[in-house]
Amino acid sequence: MSEQRLLLVDGMAILFRAYFATSFTGSIRRTSSGLPVNAVHGFVRYFMDAVNKFNPTHVICCWDMGSKTFRTEQYDGYKSNRPDAPEDLIPQFDLVKDVVASFNVPNVGIVGYEADDCIGTLANRFKHEAEVIVVTGDHDMLQLVDDCVSIAIMKKGIGNYMVYTPTTLLEERQLTPQQIIDMKGLMGDTSDNYPGVRGIGEKTAHKLILEHGSIDGLLANLDSVSKTVRAKIEADLEMLHLSRQLATIHCNAPLDTDMSLCGWSYDRNTVLNKFEELEFKSLVALIS
Template sequence: MVNQSNGETPSVLMVDGMALLFRAFFATSWGGAVKKNREGVPVNAVHGFLRILGDAVRRIKPTHLVCCWDLAGGSFRAEHFPEYKGNRPEAPDDLIPQFELIKTVTESFGILNVSAEGYEADDCIGTLARRFAQQSEVFILTGDHDLLQLVDERISVMIMKKGAGNYAVYTPAFLLEERNLTAAQIIDLKGLMGDTSDNYPGVRGIGEKTALKLIQEFASIDGILSNMENLPAAVRKKIEADLDMLHLSRSLATINCEAPLNVELSHCTWIVDRDRVTAICEKVEFKDALRWIG
């Protein structure tokens, strides 16, 4: 079964795989009990992943689907800043076997899995989103606000919120309305304030409130640096003391939209084989398969 868009512009749903999988795992293991199949393999994250994605599929009705993944071994960013993501805890033991299992499941659902050695899922998403937006509408499903830098007239970013089926769908207009920022300014904001989750500091002593005020006043990091004489002395001193880290943090925050991916829109056409879906759902004991395949 190929999902059709009634002859209109194709629609691509791009999935931030790890973001969904981690969210699904913690949402279904908070009580300490992790669901396992009859073979003793944990499947709670797989089930949660499919429910989250299934809801988005019913909402978007995409003609094309692709799921992007991080690979073990890190990315080029760690070569420039060895501490990058160095504060991340190890994945829970019950989640680890689900990393490869979910890829088998998504493939069985007719979804293309994509990754690139030395690049993050964000880079794969950015590369394909920009490529596909030339001929289709693109929707990115994630919990990662870094991906807001990709928002444009043909690319919407769906940020998962608490509650099933609850998303904030960011278009350029909504991003400007909610945060008074453009997509490009998301990068410069992160360059200034850093990112504790990714473990890079930005300018020490400048937090989100100050960073936001500076970006809104001077439009960009370049605008700030061109108006150093107009900054409060304390802020100017902090930026001058951390200028190299400011530039490095902005680079680390920037999604690379030139990842080496030999993937075209036609490769992501969503085709569902009912027998394959039924078989994999039986293996992972997922009982909601009919909500996917009708």
């Protein structure tokens, strides 16, 4: 096994999780000047926990860069159901990147692509040089699992992860990474707002993929499925293909990130200064 271990952090997933884990109480952590910092504060706790747990030699943090991407061009409705970010979270988008940068960790994102695509691209590029671990809350990432790439899905609370490898994915879901995409193509995704085949939910999608192996296998054997399922698929064939496209993480985004610039090592004083500025006294114990 490689001596090198690259931790790819899904920044947005963790920032949103940190925001909502603390904002439901109604009292938002602020600096003495009134700047909201609850999400950034929570982010640092999740981030340092992941670093301590997975012990990487290299770390990169990936971000979405606005809501317009090549997927919104393919399908107008893509993610159009998402509410605007809470007002208290908006100033924290830049703040959190400053904090990540203070740890000497590159912030990576490309306009027109999602963080998922950056993570997929980097995982693909560096998996021959390092063991890759992706920390996220997003189950779509399971399509990236392979012998060199593990996906650590964050569970409730800090420090709880379900780590997926090809073996655990097969055990838990009876699916291969490629079949994760085909499942989404059939059933759609309510949080990303694309429909898949109307009337086909998770259970039916799972059954069809297990029986036929893939969407292509299913379409080649439409005669063998029930009349009602067949009618649904035939009525929504175009959307089925589009949904599968929308569900696919692109692993060839134009990134020029260099692994040699991502080594996990930071200057403690730089981080302490940033913590002082944001009044994160309670987090100082997390940095050695």
